[in-house]
Amino acid sequence: MDVLDVAVRVAAVFVAFLLLPLLVGQLEHKVMAHMQGRVGPMHAGGFHGWAQLVADGVKFVQKEDTVPEGADRRVFQLAPALALIPYLIVVVAIPLGPGGAVGQVVDAGIFFVLAVLGVGILGSLMGGWASANKYSLLGALRTAAQLMAYELPLLLAAASVAMAAGTLSLTGILAAFEWWWIPWQLIGAFVFFTAGLAELQRPPFDAPIAPEEIIFGAYTEYSGLRFAFFLLAEYAGIVVISALTAVLFLGGWHGPFSDTLGWLWMLLKTAALSFVVIWARVAWPRLRADQIQSFAWTVLVPLALAQLALTGVITVVIS
Amino acid sequence: MNLLEVIFLLVSVVVLGAAVLCVTSRRLVRAALWLVVALGGIAAQYLLLTAEFVAWVQVLIYLGSVVVLLLFGLMLTKAPIGPSPDADSGNRPVALTVAGASAVALVVLVADAFRGEVIDLDAPHGRSEAIGQSLFTHWVLPFEALSVLLLAALIGAVVVSRERR
Numbered sequence: 088m089d090v091l092d093v094a095v096r097v098a099a100v101f102v103a104f105l106l107l108p109l110l111v112g113q114l115e116h117k118v119m120a121h122m123q124g125r126v127g128p129m130h131a132g133g134f135h136g137w138a139q140l141v142a143d144g145v146k147f148v149q150k151e152d153t154v155p156e157g158a159d160r161r162v163f164q165l166a167p168a169l170a171l172i173p174y175l176i177v178v179v180a181i182p183l184g185p186g187g188a189v190g191q192v193v194d195a196g197i198f199f200v201l202a203v204l205g206v207g208i209l210g211s212l213m214g215g216w217a218s219a220n221k222y223s224l225l226g227a228l229r230t231a232a233q234l235m236a237y238e239l240p241l242l243l244a245a246a247s248v249a250m251a252a253g254t255l256s257l258t259g260i261l262a263a264f265e266w267w268w269i270p271w272q273l274i275g276a277f278v279f280f281t282a283g284l285a286e287l288q289r290p291p292f293d294a295p296i297a298p299e300e301i302i303f304g305a306y307t308e309y310s311g312l313r314f315a316f317f318l319l320a321e322y323a324g325i326v327v328i329s330a331l332t333a334v335l336f337l338g339g340w341h342g343p344f345s346d347t348l349g350w351l352w353m354l355l356k357t358a359a360l361s362f363v364v365i366w367a368r369v370a371w372p373r374l375r376a377d378q379i380q381s382f383a384w385t386v387l388v389p390l391a392l393a394q395l396a397l398t399g400v401i402t403v404v405i406s
Numbered sequence: 407m408n409l410l411e412v413i414f415l416l417v418s419v420v421v422l423g424a425a426v427l428c429v430t431s432r433r434l435v436r437a438a439l440w441l442v443v444a445l446g447g448i449a450a451q452y453l454l455l456t457a458e459f460v461a462w463v464q465v466l467i468y469l470g471s472v473v474v475l476l477l478f479g480l481m482l483t484k485a486p487i488g489p490s491p492d493a494d495s496g497n498r499p500v501a502l503t504v505a506g507a508s509a510v511a512l513v514v515l516v517a518d519a520f521r522g523e524v525i526d527l528d529a530p531h532g533r534s535e536a537i538g539q540s541l542f543t544h545w546v547l548p549f550e551a552l553s554v555l556l557l558a559a560l561i562g563a564v565v566v567s568r569e570r571r
Contacts, residue, residue, distance in 0.1 A: 159433075159435075202462045202466035205466055205469065206469050209442065209477075216485060
């Protein structure tokens with residue numbers, strides 16, 4: 088692997104990381120506006136208000152970056168970076184197309200991705216605690232409880248695919264993929280996507296940031312660029328969870344003419360799943376914190392275990 | 407001394423420093439965050455020793471779960487922003503002795519067990535397939551014993567947390 092190759096890969100991952108979350112953000116503006124029968128921001132930039140996101144970015148940069156007086160300064164300022172960087176690292180391992188179109192092949196790819204994603208939780212916890220604000224602390228507590236609960240079904244559903252493919256590598260899983268895996272792993276796909284939604288604290292699992300109860304949870308005291316980092320982490324999370332669901336359960340780059348159009352299939356599947364994430368926000372009311380917990384432990388974990396048993400039986404029968 | 411060894415030593419210094427800060431800091435949550443640095447540094451060392459799978463398990467279990475659980479517990483009980491004056495206990499000399507003794511015992515044990523062993527860094531050792539093979543053939547008995555231990559802990563937790571009628 089020469090220096091140029093590495094540089095190109097790093098640059099590609101970085102561009103994808105900067106561009107895709109913004110596209111999802113723009114998609115969210117537009118999809119929510121249409122689903123709720125309103126126009127939304129239409130003026131900035133001319134065509135359908137495409138520059139609204141740029142304007143928002145400029146607004147965030149201009150705002151004053153405040154730190155509450157009683158806060159733990161260092162931890163408070165470090166938290167947004169810790170929330171955002173894991174998503175950047177994870178993008179490296181997600182395959183885009185066949186034949187090595189991936190930032191870096193990681194041997195234990197699923198493990199790597201889920202492990203690094205888990206670290207991002209620390210950002211919300213640190214921010215919530217260091218804000219010296221009761222609402223922030225409550226938000227951080229809900230975040231921690233929710234993420235601990237949904238980590239298990241997420242891992243179990245991913246383990247099911249790894250068992251089916253006989254490898255932990257994301258590229259290896261795609262190489263072994265067959266079309267009938269989609270119905271076979273359907274329960275696992277539901278569990279993984281739902282648990283992913285909960286890990287991102289997206290509606291209907293957004294009790295940790297419920298504005299009507301605890302202002303904005305762990306992010307209440309943040310302003311300016313640091314607040315924008317938390318928002319960016321959320322959109323990057325949508326991209327990562329959608330891309331992972333596409334890779335693990337929908338065959339990633341597999342599709343007609345996948346030799347040349349593989350990357351397009353992968354992007355289309357990711358975009359479709361991102362659309363579903365946004366749709367869920369408009370369609371469902373928020374679950375209570377205790378309902379979120381019982382949904383994880385009494386619905387998702389048993390479903391994931393059932394999928395694991397099904398995968399095991401069929402893998403043994405066909406091998 | 408090649409570049410890898412230098413990096414390994416630097417990471418070791420970071421791990422050691424973070425570990426010392428973790429036990430000396432009077433701010434409880436900061437101590438937990440220093441623990442994050444120490445455990446993350448150990449994951450980086452596994453990576454440098456080509457034990458890829460073990461490194462990701464370290465990140466997943468220790469950074470993603472154990473420390474989060476620790477922070478959760480701290481926030482549920484008491485976690486003031488400033489220093490806690492009562493963070494030190496009177497057991498300091500005893501704790502220091504026990505920690506020193508266990509460190510010496512571990513170092514002697516590991517040095518004796520792996521005397522003269524050299525890790526060939528050119529061939530990766532931490533591949534998940536190789537680890538799975540040895541775990542479920544050679545080491546299957548300790549693996550099963552550990553799973554029974556964990557099950558016992560799980561049942562114990564359920565029993566302890568049940569409401570008494």
